[in-house]
Amino acid sequence: MSTLGIIALLTLLYWLYITFDVHKGIHLLHTLPKSTKLPDKPPLVSVIIAAKEEESTILETVRHLLSQNYPRLEIIAVNDRSQDATGVRLEELRKWSKHKTDIQTPLQIIHITSLPEGWLGKNHALYQGYQQARGQYLLFTDADIIFAPGTISDAVTYMKENDVQHLTLTPNMVARSTLLRGFVHFFLFSFSLFVRPWRANLDSAREPGIGIGAFNMVSRSAYEAIGTHKSIALRPDDDLQLGISLKRAGFRQKVLSGKHILQVEWYRSLKEAIIGLEKNLFSGFRYSYTIALLACLGQLIFFIFPWLGLFFLWDWRGAAYAVAVILQIWLYRKLMFRLMSKRGDEAFLLPISASLLLYTIVRSVWLTWKQGGINWRGTFYSLRELKKK
Template structure:
């Protein structure tokens, strides 16, 4: 049998495996239910936002948080060395909120001017926010997320009723234009097949954990037990690592869909998306060239290969790859609908999106190697620093 024949069989088997995995487990990734009644003694929740050069989005994000229905809330916005008007916008928001009689949520602003050695800027900013936080629960979120008014109320009620230590939510991701939408959605699709986020909802600590930057709500006791952000001080994927550390330490974790409660425009253009991802994709492979090469081969063989075979091979191998293409499209549409209520009509762009992601991975590895590290939000971090292994604290 030829090499192409073997690859065709392996590719089809992979997509059948993916189909079975999704069909058997997608029910584990449910939607955050609405709260039916108010808690008798609602705990204080501290919302911490790290903002660097976010003058265009920070105002709307904070205003949405100030409009939450939840009765016991404090918001701590950390201006992380911004060179634009982010700090000014935050100070204006604090003055504005203090002058409103119908706003009872405390808004605290922290301005950071220097970054100490051994920290990524965002992680340091979130940690500084935690040092000022008084809440029993801490919500880490990004500076461009729009919250529905009931979001925090629903989240806290769910965590209390189900004895959950860490709740992370997937947002509805906005993207303008078919090509950008296809690329962003494909990244979510391939990431889901790689990480299989539904596994985090199984009780076993052996299952991998997950965290999503749009919404990471954690109990103070769990956050402090794993060593806070000090344990992941140099991780660009801090949101994911926070979830991994919490699950590994044995805390109860849930990942749910928040598509009806959270909204974000992740990137405004395709170029911005590629540039943004190339800075931290390599970190997702633990800065291992071997893992990165395997990831590239996986994209090429299992995601792009079936489409090429569909066009170029007019025999039984092409027929097998045609079935693989059909399974890929079907799974893509199913996951898009389940995660974001999107029909996945841009599925015809799957091979283009896969090729763009492959290019982004290669460029991420190459740039990191060439520079000897990464430039993250205006600061350079050496590969030697980034490879330092943190040591999580067990429960």
């Protein structure tokens, strides 16, 4: 059998295995249920937001949080060294909310002007928010998330009723163009196949864990037990690492779909998405060139080659690749619907999206190597420092 034939056969076996594995486990991934009744003594929830140059989105996010129907809530917005009008907008919103009799939620603003050594800006900002928080539960979220009014009520009720220490939710991801939507959704698709987020819902397993920046709600005791954000001070993928640390420590974790109550426009353009992801993709491979190389080969062999084989091979190898493509499309549409109620109509863009992600991974590794580190939110961190942490 030729080398190409062996690759075609392995690719088909890979997609058959992945299809079986997803079909077996995806039933564990549910949608967050709507609460019918709050606990008798609702715990105080502290919402902590880190914002840097977020003047275009922060107001809408905080306004939606102020409109939550949960009775015991405090919001702590941390302005992380912003050079735009983020801080001004937050102060205006705080003054406005104080004079609204129908808004009982305290809004606290923290302005950070300098960054100590050994911290990434966002991680430091979230930690500063935690130090001011009084809540029994901490909700770490991003500055561009839109919350439905009952989001926090539903989350707290679920956590209390199911004895969950960490709840993370997948949001509905909005994209302005078809190509951007295809790329963003493909990133979520390939990430899901790699991490298998539904496995985090198995109480018997310590690995893998997961955390999503749009919604990471954790009990204060669990957060403190893993060392807070101090333990992940230099991780660009802090949201994911928070979930991994909590799961590894044995705390009960659940990942659910929040497609009906959370919405985010992750990036506004394809160029912005590539630039945004190339900053932190290499960190997801632990800054290992070997792991990054294997990831690139995986994208090439399992996601791109099947489409090339489908069009250019007219023998059994082409037939094997054709089956792999069908399985790839089916899984993509199934996961998009499960996670975000999307039909996955952009599945025809899968080879293009996979090629763009491959390009982004290569650029992430190359830029980190060329610079000797990463530039993150206006600060440079050496690769030696990042690997040490």
